[in-house]
Amino acid sequence: MRTLEKKLNEKLTEIFENLNLDTDAAYVKRSDRPDLSDFQCNGALALAKTMKCPPRQIAESILQKLQNDPDIESVSVDGPGFLNIKLKNDFISKTLNEMACDENLGCEKVESPKKIVMDFGGPNVAKALHVGHLRSAVIGESLRRIMCFLGHNVISDVHFGDWGTPMGMILSQILEEDGDFSKVDTYNIDDISAIYKRANARCKEDEKSAEKARLITSELQNGNAEYQKAWKRLREVSVEAVKENYDELSAHFDLWLGESDAHPVCQQVVDIAQKEGLSEVDDGATIIRLPQANKPMPPVILVKSDGGFGYQLTDIATIKMRYDDLKADQIIYVVDKRQSLHFEQVFQVAEMLKLAPNTILKHVGFGTVNGADGKPFKTRDGGVMNLKDLISLSKEKVRLSMPKPGEVEGYGEPEIEKLIFEVAMAAIKFQDLKSNVGSGYIFDLEDFAKFEGKTGPYIQYAVARINSILRKAALNGIEDGEIIIHADDERSLALKIADFENTVIRAAEIYEPSIIADYVYNLAQIFSSFYNTCPILSEPDHALLVSRLRLARLTRDVLKCSLYLLGIEAPEKMLKSN
RNA sequence: GUACCCGUAGCUCAACCGGAUAGAGUAUUGGCCUCCGACGCCAAAGGUUGCGAGUUCGAACCUCGCCGGGUACGCCA
Structure with missing residues (x-):
């Protein structure tokens, strides 16, 4: 089906x-x-x-052609x-009735699906996930769902950090x-x-210890059987x-997969670089110098002076594998934006060596979770907060407002x-997704258990209220029927619902789940007024x-679907202690 | 030092290829449960979009200069 916006765009294009x-x-x-219109077209201004x-x-000339449209x-x-x-009104309600019957809620699949490899998560061996990993997982998963929902063929890879000096250190x-x-x-995590x-x-x-660790790292990478066996475990x-x-x-x-899986390909990349005459040896390291465009671009170290492969080489080899x-x-x-220079370099090398021709390489860099001091978040003892602990703390806060079992x-x-x-x-998750990917936020535990205002639970609550109505209707044997637009609040709700597809497309275009977060919140808000x-x-x-019942149901479906795209569940009921 | 990002209401953040009257949340103040779930709704108040120029019919957005903050810059990953 085509949504309102698409139908209008077709009319205008003609x-x-x-x-x-x-x-x-x-x-x-x-x-x-x-107050003036439902939609606007600024095309005349752009063309003038x-x-x-x-x-x-x-x-005026466009108006002449458009004003007689039924x-x-x-x-x-x-x-x-x-x-x-x-x-x-009929035009709106007709489109909404179509949407109510469409299992994709009016979202058409893309015409030519792409094979998209998503790299997020990035955990390391021997390190429990901490708040720093939260954003990559939450944003990455949301984008993964959005791309899948639009019909792309997505493969997500956790890209385990399992091959660097930390391995040798352990x-x-x-x-x-x-x-x-x-x-x-016998060792556990x-x-x-x-x-x-x-x-x-x-x-x-x-x-000295550091040097020994580096030595063991390179022996591990060169296939020392004893080290490999322990490392595997x-x-x-x-x-x-x-x-x-x-x-x-x-x-x-x-x-x-992890960095270690790219290891066999690393040498191939080094060979290609050498054959193309793009690498050189400097201070004992094999490097590639990058063109200095309008800003300084440091060279990429492929092989370190001790013979070990540099981490940038690993990422470059991984691109080759993915291609x-x-x-x-x-x-x-989906990686911390502080690594943007690294990815710029890696992407440039991949292009120079033609490792993945025609593959679009995109770094979605997110801002850091900061403490009250504006620096990356640390716990009181100077460590980073465990993800598990964060979730427990949030659950404890939520528990306070819930009834006891039974x-x-x-x-x-x-x-x-x-x-x-x-x-x-x-x-x-909503706290993490509601603002732009690029901007970080100050870590405040209170924010992770808030119910009111622009929060995840607020939207869940809206869903629960609709569920409650639908249950009652079903109990009384009432079925929903044709949507007709009558009141102003119905109209604005309907227009907002119709905007769903456009929202998802925009979010995908700029890799920005916050667009959906913003939308789902607004929709919940408009529904609450209605x-x-x-x-x-x-x-x-x-x-x-019966019209309003269908409108409510459709709202619920769009809310749930939007939440799904953010990786958030929508419980059937919300409970509250007295 | 060089490059990139940011500076919007007291606070946290939005603003869809440059568009009309810059929007939310929160905090503050007032109103709404005899009525489908008040984790809600309605309303008030809150702004020289860091500063100064320029381009444009039109700038929070583009260009330049300043001020303030952040981040990153060859052998850690």
């Missing part, structure tokens, strides 16, 4: 063609002046300059040349403490994590632990726990009753 106007300008958007023609005159209530030219379009530390690797099989912390501390203050345990974390966040990964093995049309990295019929302990979890996660002024089940006019 008119622009007839008038010999550039159809690039033949598009509408929701009006900035709801190149056509050397007064914008109002162009707008779907349009009125058109006017206002201000310098805005085309204000008001739609017939192995070295185990040797130091145990003498050999005989106890490795907490043990490994503790070992890493000790290793890190030791290497920081003692250059460490990796396994870490993957298990991290999987639990990602399950909790409901982040889905198709692939659990060769997965046939990626696009690769999206107080509400049908809600025993498992049901209450599930509800607490879903509400807490909604609070955390709910307040338009009685549904107590409406005496039966036609109006």
Whole structure:
């Protein structure tokens, strides 16, 4: 089906063609002046300059063609040349009735689906997930769902950090403490994590230890069997632990590859660079110098002077793999924006070496979670906060407002726990997704358990209220029917619902889940107003009753779908303690 | 030092290829539960979009200069 906006754009495109106007300008958007119109077209203003023609005159000519359209209530030219379009109620309700029957809620799949590889998560061996990993997982998962929903073929890869110096540090530390690797099989994630912390501390203050760690790293990478065996075990345990974390966040990964998997390809990349004459040896390291455009671009170190592969090489080799093995049309990295220079370099090298021709490489850089001091968030003891702890803290806050198990019929302990979890996660995720990806935020625990205002639970609450109405209707055997637009609040709700597809497309275009977060919040808000002024089940006019019931149901479906795209659950009921 | 990002209501943030009267949340003040779930709704108040020029019919958005903040800059990943 086609949504209101698409239908209008088609009408305009035809008119622009007839008038010999550039159809690039033949598009509408929701009006900035709801008092004047439902949609506006600024095309005349955009064209005036190149056509050397007064914008109002162009707008008038479009108006002539548009005003007799049976779907349009009125058109006017206002201000310098805005085309204000008001739609017939029938046109809106007809489109909404189509939407109510469409399983995709009016969202058409893209014509040519792309193979998109998404790289997010980026956990490390021996490190539990902390708040720094939260954003990558939450934003990445949301974008993954958005791209899938639009019909793309998405493959997500967690891209495990399993191959750098930290590996050598841990192995070295185990040797130091145990003498050999005989106890490795007994270590769980907490043990490994503790070992890493000790290793890190030791290497920081003692250059000799650091050197030894580097040595072991390169031996590991060169295939030392003993090291490999121990490393494999460490990796396994870490993957298990991290999987639990990602399950909790409901982040889905198709692939659990890591840096180590790119290792065999690294040498190939080095060879290609050499053959193309693009690499050179400098201070014992093999590097590629990048063209200095309008800003300084540091060279990329492929092979370090000690013979080890640099981490940038790993990422470059991974691009080659994703092109060769997965046939990626696009690769999206959801990684802290402080790494943007790194990705610029890596992308440039990939292009110079033609490793993935025609593949779009995109770094979606997100801002950091900061403490009250504006610096990246740390706990009181100077460490980073565990993701698990964060979730527990949020759950405890939510728990305070929930009834105890057994107080509400049908809600025993498992049901209450599930509800607490879903509400807490909604609070955390919405907080993370509501503002632009690029801007960071100040960490405040209160924000992660807030119910009121622009929050996840507020939207869940709107869904729960609609569910409640739908249950009552079903109980009384009332079915919904044709949507008819009657009151003003119905009209604005309907127009907002119709804007769903456009919202998803825009969010995908600029990789910005906050566009959906903003939309879903507005929709919930508009519904709440409607709910307040338009009685549904107590409406005496039966036609109006069933219409509003369908409108409510459709709202609920769009809310739920939007929440899904943000990775947020919508519980059937919300409960509250007295 | 060089490059990039940011500066919008007291606070946290929006603003859809440059558009009309710059919007939300929060905090403050007032109103609304005999009525489908008040985690709600309605309303008031809150602004020289850091400063100064320029381009444009039109600038929070584009250009330049200043001020203030952040981040990153070859052998950690």
